[in-house]
Amino acid sequence: MRDEAARPGQRADAHRNRERILEAAAEVVGEDGTQASLRDVARKAGVGLGTLYRHFPTRDALLETLLRTGFDQLTDEAGRLLDADLPRDRALADWLSAFTERAGTFQGLPASLMATLGDPESALHASCLAMREAGGRLLRAAQETGRIRPDVDGTDLFALANALSWIADQAPSIAARRDRLLALLMDGLAHPDAGRA
CATH class of the missing domain: 1.10.10 (Arc Repressor Mutant, subunit A)
Known part of the structure; x- marks a missing residue:
């Protein structure tokens, strides 16, 4: 007993x-x-x-849990930003900033762990998909305001954000410019007519 x-x-x-x-x-x-x-x-x-x-x-089990936790937090952050009283393009920029900061932590993941991202049966795949869908909702909300180009889709967004994370991971001097690079990315995403009166 x-x-x-x-x-x-x-x-x-x-x-x-x-x-x-x-x-x-x-x-x-x-x-x-x-x-x-x-x-x-x-x-x-x-x-x-x-x-x-x-x-x-295993190391992969620990890294997988860390990644899944990070994905879930980014999903939650996207929901919070959608509900916040912020301009939609600012909400998207804030989320991309959080995304690139987290993604940079996990550069160089082992190939076995990366493979689980493509496995629809893995919990990591499900969390990654939910996070990407949440980011896509932020993108669409910003596009609906006319501030973000309509020809950008979720795949474009994640390719650019991942590229920025990878570049910032390569050297401390580049990492120090992450905010500037993110601002340039947002300039590229902006609708060409958004600034016209």
């Missing part, structure tokens, strides 16, 4: 450990890239390496 009584507390501890590992991993991967030391992740989370491996048996 004592074991049964302990289970809710054990589950709560396990959940807290998992959340601490994910928070630490986001920081360590953000600083050191996708090949960051899992020992450093465990140390930063304040757990043993065995605890990390119980939750995430």
Whole structure:
């Protein structure tokens, strides 16, 4: 009976450990890239390496969860921006800024993890699709105001945003220009007649 009584507390501890590992991993991967030391992740989370491996048996499992969490947060952010009292092109720019900042963290993902993005059965694929659809809704809302060119589609948007993320990941001097490059991207997306009186 004592074991049964302990289970809710054990589950709560396990959940807290998992959340601490994910928070630490986001920081360590953000600083050191996708090949960051899992020992450093465990140390930063304040757990043993065995605890990390119980939750995430492989590096790919940990990275996949981090990516899925990031996709879900970007989906939520798109919804918040759609509901916000902002000009639609500004909402799109704010979302693209968040997207490029997050995407830069995960450059150089292992090929096995990238393959799951194309697998319709994977949870990562579903989260990525939901995030892309949410970004597409922001794009269409901005286009409806006449501020964004009507010939841009979601594929164009994600190709450009991913390219910007990749470029900013290549060198600190380029990363420091990310906001400027994003502004240039938004200039390119702007409807040619948007500024005319």
